[in-house]
Amino acid sequence: xxxxxxxxxxxxxxxxxxxxxxxxxxxxxxxxxxxxxxxxxxxxxxxxxxxxxxxxxxxxxxxxxxxxxxxxxxxxxxxxxxxxxxxxxxxxxxxxxxxxxxxxxxxxxxxxxxxxxxxxxxxxxxxxxxxxxxxxxxxxxxxxxxxxxxxxxxxxxxxxxxxxxxxxxxxxxxxxxxxxxxxxxxxxxxxxxxxxxxxxxxxxxxxxxxxxxxxxxxxxxxxxxxxxxxxxxxxxxxxxxxxxxxxxxxxxxxxxxxxxxxxxxxxxxxxxxxxxxxxxxxxxxxxxxxxxxxxxxxxxxxxxxxxxx
Amino acid sequence: xxxxxxxxxxxxxxxxxxxxxxxxxxxxxxxxxxxxxxxxxxxxxxxxxxxxxxxxxxxxxxxxxxxxxxxxxxxxxxxxxxxxxxxxxxxxxxxxxxxxxxxxxxxxxxxxxxxxxxxxxxxxxxxxxxxxxxxxxxxxxxxxxxxxxxxxxxxxxxxxxxxxxxxxxxxxxxxxxxxxxxxxxxxxxxxxxxxxxxxxxxxxxxxx
Amino acid sequence: xxxxxxxxxxxxxxxxxxxxxxxxxxxxxxxxxxxxxxxxxxxxxxxxxxxxxxxxxxxxxxxxxxxxxxxxxxxxxxxxxxxxxxxxxxxxxxxxxxxxxxxxxxxxxxxxxxxxxxxxxxxxxxxxxxxxxxxxxxxxxxxxxxxxxxxxxxxxxxxxxxxxxxxxxxxxxxxxxxxxxxxxxxxxxxxxxxxxxxxxxxxxxxxxxxxxxxxxxxxxxxxxxxxxxxxxxxxxxxxxxxxxxxxxxxxxxxxxxxxxxxxxxxxxxxxxxxxxxxxxxxxxxxxxxxxxxxxxxxxxxxxxxxxxxxxxxxxxxxxxxxxxxxxxxxxxxxxxxxxxxxxxxxxxxxxxxxxxxxxxxxxxxxxxxxxxxxxxxxxxxxxxxxxxxxxxxxxxxxxxxxxxxxxxxxxxxxxxxxxxxxxxxxxxxxxxxxxxxxxxxxxxxxxxxxxxxxxxxxxxxxxxxxxx
Ligand code: NA
Ligand code: NA
Numbered sequence: 001x002x003x004x005x006x007x008x009x010x011x012x013x014x015x016x017x018x019x020x021x022x023x024x025x026x027x028x029x030x031x032x033x034x035x036x037x038x039x040x041x042x043x044x045x046x047x048x049x050x051x052x053x054x055x056x057x058x059x060x061x062x063x064x065x066x067x068x069x070x071x072x073x074x075x076x077x078x079x080x081x082x083x084x085x086x087x088x089x090x091x092x093x094x095x096x097x098x099x100x101x102x103x104x105x106x107x108x109x110x111x112x113x114x115x116x117x118x119x120x121x122x123x124x125x126x127x128x129x130x131x132x133x134x135x136x137x138x139x140x141x142x143x144x145x146x147x148x149x150x151x152x153x154x155x156x157x158x159x160x161x162x163x164x165x166x167x168x169x170x171x172x173x174x175x176x177x178x179x180x181x182x183x184x185x186x187x188x189x190x191x192x193x194x195x196x197x198x199x200x201x202x203x204x205x206x207x208x209x210x211x212x213x214x215x216x217x218x219x220x221x222x223x224x225x226x227x228x229x230x231x232x233x234x235x236x237x238x239x240x241x242x243x244x245x246x247x248x249x250x251x252x253x254x255x256x257x258x259x260x261x262x263x264x265x266x267x268x269x270x271x272x273x274x275x276x277x278x279x280x281x282x283x284x285x286x287x288x289x290x291x292x293x294x295x296x297x298x299x300x301x302x303x304x305x306x307x308x309x
Numbered sequence: 310x311x312x313x314x315x316x317x318x319x320x321x322x323x324x325x326x327x328x329x330x331x332x333x334x335x336x337x338x339x340x341x342x343x344x345x346x347x348x349x350x351x352x353x354x355x356x357x358x359x360x361x362x363x364x365x366x367x368x369x370x371x372x373x374x375x376x377x378x379x380x381x382x383x384x385x386x387x388x389x390x391x392x393x394x395x396x397x398x399x400x401x402x403x404x405x406x407x408x409x410x411x412x413x414x415x416x417x418x419x420x421x422x423x424x425x426x427x428x429x430x431x432x433x434x435x436x437x438x439x440x441x442x443x444x445x446x447x448x449x450x451x452x453x454x455x456x457x458x459x460x461x462x463x464x465x466x467x468x469x470x471x472x473x474x475x476x477x478x479x480x481x482x483x484x485x486x487x488x489x490x491x492x493x494x495x496x497x498x499x500x501x502x503x504x505x506x507x508x509x510x511x512x513x514x515x516x517x
Numbered sequence: 518x519x520x521x522x523x524x525x526x527x528x529x530x531x532x533x534x535x536x537x538x539x540x541x542x543x544x545x546x547x548x549x550x551x552x553x554x555x556x557x558x559x560x561x562x563x564x565x566x567x568x569x570x571x572x573x574x575x576x577x578x579x580x581x582x583x584x585x586x587x588x589x590x591x592x593x594x595x596x597x598x599x600x601x602x603x604x605x606x607x608x609x610x611x612x613x614x615x616x617x618x619x620x621x622x623x624x625x626x627x628x629x630x631x632x633x634x635x636x637x638x639x640x641x642x643x644x645x646x647x648x649x650x651x652x653x654x655x656x657x658x659x660x661x662x663x664x665x666x667x668x669x670x671x672x673x674x675x676x677x678x679x680x681x682x683x684x685x686x687x688x689x690x691x692x693x694x695x696x697x698x699x700x701x702x703x704x705x706x707x708x709x710x711x712x713x714x715x716x717x718x719x720x721x722x723x724x725x726x727x728x729x730x731x732x733x734x735x736x737x738x739x740x741x742x743x744x745x746x747x748x749x750x751x752x753x754x755x756x757x758x759x760x761x762x763x764x765x766x767x768x769x770x771x772x773x774x775x776x777x778x779x780x781x782x783x784x785x786x787x788x789x790x791x792x793x794x795x796x797x798x799x800x801x802x803x804x805x806x807x808x809x810x811x812x813x814x815x816x817x818x819x820x821x822x823x824x825x826x827x828x829x830x831x832x833x834x835x836x837x838x839x840x841x842x843x844x845x846x847x848x849x850x851x852x853x854x855x856x857x858x859x860x861x862x863x864x865x866x867x868x869x870x871x872x873x874x875x876x877x878x879x880x881x882x883x884x885x886x887x888x889x890x891x892x893x894x895x896x897x898x899x900x901x902x903x904x905x906x907x908x909x910x911x912x913x914x915x916x917x918x919x920x921x922x923x924x925x926x927x928x929x930x931x932x933x934x935x936x937x938x939x940x941x942x943x944x945x946x947x948x949x950x951x952x953x954x955x956x957x958x959x960x961x962x963x964x965x966x967x968x969x970x971x972x973x974x975x976x977x978x979x980x981x982x983x984x985x
Contacts, residue, residue: 395873
């Protein structure tokens with residue numbers, strides 16, 4: 001059996017969970033079951049769910065904030081919970097959320113089953129303006145970032161400004177945006193710190209959820225032995241991913257920040273409390289927004305409980 | 310080669326339909342042109358707003374991405390009516406009479422076939438976005454209106470192709486050298502002359 | 518074994534070759550390039566999915582997959598540059614910029630040997646800075662420059678040839694639609710490619726001008742210089758041409774100076790030219806005709822883009838580009854020789870095809886091979902075969918290949934620029950124009966040689982904004 005896997009961009013820390021999974025599956029089945037990974041050849045990243053629903057490929061990765069209307073339920077994990085949790089714990093939380101019946105039903109509309117999360121550490125901001133003195137300095141700051149973080153920062157007057165990922169550094173250089181919020185691997189990929197003057201260390205307003213999904217029919221059609229190998233390898237692939245991310249990527253990013261001489265901005269407990277207040281209202285808005293579509297309160301409570309543990 | 314082909318007219322039903330339909334196609338093409346104009350104004354407003362007031366347009370990229378489908382597809386039948394989609398005519402420019410019309414008919418059939426496939430496929434693409442949901446990245450615009458433009462414009466093209474099918478079939482039956490309502494094959498030089506002319510069309514005057 | 522079983526049993530590279538062959542057949546039969554590529558792409562997807570899932574499900578999957586491409590591929594910010602770049606050119610004509618530019622070039626450069634030829638070269642280069650399309654540039658200058666040269670006694674072959682050749686500069690000097698298309702296909706930064714076009718475009722213009730002067734010095738009765746303009750005359754000619762410099766300024770400041778993105782530069786340029794056109798008396802009829810022509814040309818280009826990208830999606834499933842680049846890299850000859858052979862293949866193909874169609878059809882397969890030939894992803898300049906890094910190679914190859922495609926606009930049998938000039942000027946036959954272009958063809962070959970030998974000319978400006 002051969003499965004086509006649709007990823008995008010280049011091989012990077014972000015894709016190591018899939019790469020490792022492919023390696024494990026190949027090894028454990030002696031090449032009987034193989035995952036052919038394609039970077040961008042099979043679909044545009046924002047249409048990976050369409051491709052899964054069509055059955056054009058069997059496995060794909062996507063980010064929930066690319067198209068919240070396609071997958072409203074899993075955007076719950078992108079809400080600002082104002083907590084710094086370990087990457088391994090994020091993986092556990094995401095897996096639990098992905099197993100929630102409301103979420104399963106949401107993804108079933110795409111004929112998709114959530115297989116594996118791609119846990120990302122808390123996003124932090126790199127900016128090229130004069131170093132932030134207080135939260136009021138967010139006023140007028142043009143930031144590129146995903147929904148939850150921007151929900152909070154826009155309450156402080158920040159302006160959400162979308163630019164394509166590949167143009168981030170040039171956009172920052174030219175003042176189209178003042179700041180970008182990313183996980184470490186994406187700051188490394190865009191070299192945002194080469195232009196920036198300051199970086200936050202403890203923004204803790206959430207990160208993106210970019211799960212790996214499989215076509216449900218294809219999963220059911222797998223030989224039981226192959227299915228067992230596939231599902232049984234997820235844990236190991238994730239452990240490898242987390243280890244690689246924490247030991248290679250995060251460290252490399254911190255070194256790059258230091259070397260580029262950026263001012264590190266660490267929010268005080270007071271500031272963090274203020275951010276958390278704003279985050280509270282963003283969370284409430286999310287529940288209100290989706291209550292008509294599904295039991296948003298229940299899903300939120302479930303997720304919030306996991307973050308508190 | 311791109312350009313504006315000659316299309317002969319007479320008072321047959323076919324020719325009258327051709328001209329009537331062309332007015333509709335031209336209107337759609339104008340809407341596409343206005344979308345381009347709107348795009349220029351939007352980008353200018355965005356950049357000036359950012360410079361002068363630090364106020365970029367919210368969701369600028371999303372709006373541009375939505376506009377692109379209108380720009381890329383609304384004029385597709387108009388462009389085809391004028392023979393504007395490029396092709397390599399080095400072989401068929403040597404054909405004449407029935408043989409030429411048969412090869413043109415074959416070409417139209419192939420084009421119609423792929424167009425029909427794309428109409429249904431792109432309609433389903435629209436339907437997924439409409440039925441399940443889809444939204445743009447920054448400001449969560451629904452994407453289905455832009456996705457609907459594709460099957461709509463391709464349907465307009467398919468009807469145009471049916472007119473061409475009729476025109477070529479008639480040309481084959483009559484064995485005419487100069488049939489009406491279909492773009493005529495011209496030498497590369499004729500095409501180029503037309504193209505040059507189109508640069509100066511509609512009362513354009515040099516001003517110094 | 519039935520035909521269906523044989524087809525189902527083929528490996529994806531065999532399928533890739535058959536489908537590519539079918540596409541070329543459609544193109545030769547005269548099917549519109551966009552639809553020939555889309556049809557081949559769909560048939561390829563159908564083949565691959567039918568082999569995997571059976572015909573019925575395979576058809577459904579292939580149709581749905583094909584149906585996502587047209588919307589998906591055109592809905593990107595970077596492609597919005599194409600209509601704006603085309604619109605600038607049409608509006609610039611209505612703003613009267615062409616004649617003003619030619620007049621200024623004549624007064625400043627006319628005193629040189631073959632002065633009218635030199636003036637034509639530099640005014641086409643200047644117009645290139647507001648025009649994204651070569652053919653339109655030649656058409657406009659055939660109207661303005663050729664009659665003046667003929668009146669002064671220049672040879673009609675030379676006069677028409679210099680206009681046809683000068684038009685080709687429009688595709689290197691930004692704004693350039695073809696460079697945007699290249700950038701999209703190879704997923705390279707548009708701004709970097711537009712910056713990279715500046716110097717090679719300027720070098721081409723200088724080489725053309727040197728050639729004109731050389732011809733004027735060596736040939737008898739070539740045509741006189743135009744003298745007698747006072748400094749006052751010269752400076753008086755500048756304001757009319759000023760908008761051109763405003764647009765060049767906007768593009769340089771935006772992309773190089775880092776004020777905004779290429780998209781914004783294009784839009785602001787179009788807006789400035791629009792204001793000037795309105796100021797100079799253009800009204801709704803002129804604006805409407807510009808919009809109709811721009812929309813038509815954009816639709817044509819977009820159709821090729823999505824049609825070819827549908828075929829490219831099939832290639833992605835068949836992995837033909839990977840197989841082709843493995844084969845190219847495995848050849849036992851120097852990479853430089855392979856590169857030159859690829860360029861020769863482009864020269865032959867360009868004799869029969871339109872530049873945009875040719876690049877779109879070939880790049881998906883050729884580009885990965887060239888990158889692999891240079892040493893693959895992430896290679897540094899020092900370790901590479903051509904002395905350029907991966908990003909550098911992608912920019913450098915883009916400029917060379919666009920210059921190649923432009924060269925084909927002035928070579929028989931289908932040199933479109935030559936046909937256009939002959940079409941505008943009844944007194945010049947197509948043969949006259951081709952004859953007149955011959956020296957410029959030689960100059961272009963020299964330019965391409967220079968660009969290959971000295972990638973620095975291409976990569977210096979992009980390197981200043983952090984690329985290559
Ligand atoms: Na240009
Ligand atoms: Na040619």
